[in-house]
Amino acid sequence: MTTTDLRVDEGYAPVTGGVRAYWRSLGEGGTPLVAVHGGFGVVEAWGGVLERLAASRRVVAVEPQGHGRTADVDRPFTWDALADDVAALVRHLDLGPVDLMGYSLGGGVSLRATIRHPELVRRLVVVAAPCRRGGWLPDVLEGMAGVSSAGFEWMRQSPVYDAYAAVAPDVDAFPALMDKTGDLLRTPYDWSDEVRAITAPVLLAYGDCDSVPPAHAAEFYGLLGGGLRDPGWDGAGRPASRLAVLPGRTHYDVATAPELATVVDGFLTASVR
Template sequence: MSYADVNGLRLWYESHGDGRPLVLLHGGYGSTEMFVPIMPALARRRRVIAVDLQAHGRTADVDRPLLYETLADDVAALLGHLDLPSAELLGYSLGGGVALRTAIQHPALVRRLVLVSTPCRQTGWYPEVLAAMAAQDERVGEQMRGTPPHQLYQRIAPRPQDWPRLWAKSGDLLRRAYDWSDEVARLAIPTLLVFADADSIPTTHMAEFYGLLGGGHRDPGWDGTDRPAARLAVLPGHTHYDIVSAPALPAAVLEFLTHQVDATA
């Protein structure tokens, strides 16, 4: 457990297990603690490196906005700090957007990519979810005082008084329009998309995202030779808010990370 000085930021990370590096990127208003339920299973097969993104958890905020692109550059810089030529990435929700941008901006650094409950464009969320995101600001942050996420932040954040600032910056990020469809369609990195069957993302967007990665266009043949490199998993009985602790998630992730894609995978 340590800090890496990257891009003017003291970025918190912790490492568990041995093997190929797998970087975990948490969801909004969260921290590495989001992965506690699945960390042991992943660390049995991988060197798991969990990160607290800018302004989250044990990583203090700095004087710059929260942007998927700069957060992705922080992840790339962390890999350089750790002398890792490449890694597998798993991102959930906000962290999924960061993982996707890392793969887009730094493709040579990403061996395989796992995106959990993550759209590839802003309008990939249900309209009511977008409306809730648009309303997030310091006032909403004040209303969230005393909740479990706030209690954790109070306990681990370097500056607990920055809680309202986190909500203000996160609101700016979540209101920002984006559509990475064209860049996703050009990705050559093996990618696993994981969603809940009652996610905050409609199944139509799940299918669209998978299609951009080459999935769902044809029958793979009786021997599977025409199956795409991308994979899609929909976990039953879960929502956007509990999927990251689903017992089925590590099994789906590890099967994807260890299956043979080609001679160099």
């Protein structure tokens, strides 16, 4: 499935704090799936995953504040502000209760949106993101400590910057994006108690060589009621939430893996016990 086979729309939504968030819609029908990419990304960063998912539903991909086609504003990045932007986009487009999927930084944003706006989320997919900052591997946390515009010359040589520069309204804003992202990544958080209170079914998806280790994925799943007891021979005790660990995948390719689309589609279409 390619975008030429799908209905495609795009536009900008006034969200919060003066941000006008870029969105792109693929496909039609079903419960809309809103997708939030990772840090420094653009909607194309999902590879072909969104097109696969749009074969049977409408998929709306969004670029958060300062990312891609969405211009930055004079506001720091916070998890709650970015989450509220997603909720405002859902309301602006009148999407109703949606399925929500986020990867890495976008996974944290999507998790916070579900916690803060539960009435807007039917099901949640968190890809390669923890529920507390300490869930990242130690060397990943060490790397986050150095994310800032001081590394701009190195980032300017990367495909990530090329994708940004190809669409950004102000290509000179990338160093500010690095500073704001670094500040966000260094902000302490632990949403464990709030995760326990989530009532929507949640799919957690990781690579088996992710920046979030399988041990934290299991911990996160446990907060959602998973892995705590045997479901019985008939599966009657199976939780509504799911955990997927994709073999041979890392933090850097899990969001574009074709098998991710298969797992997500199965979760979104499954009946809930």
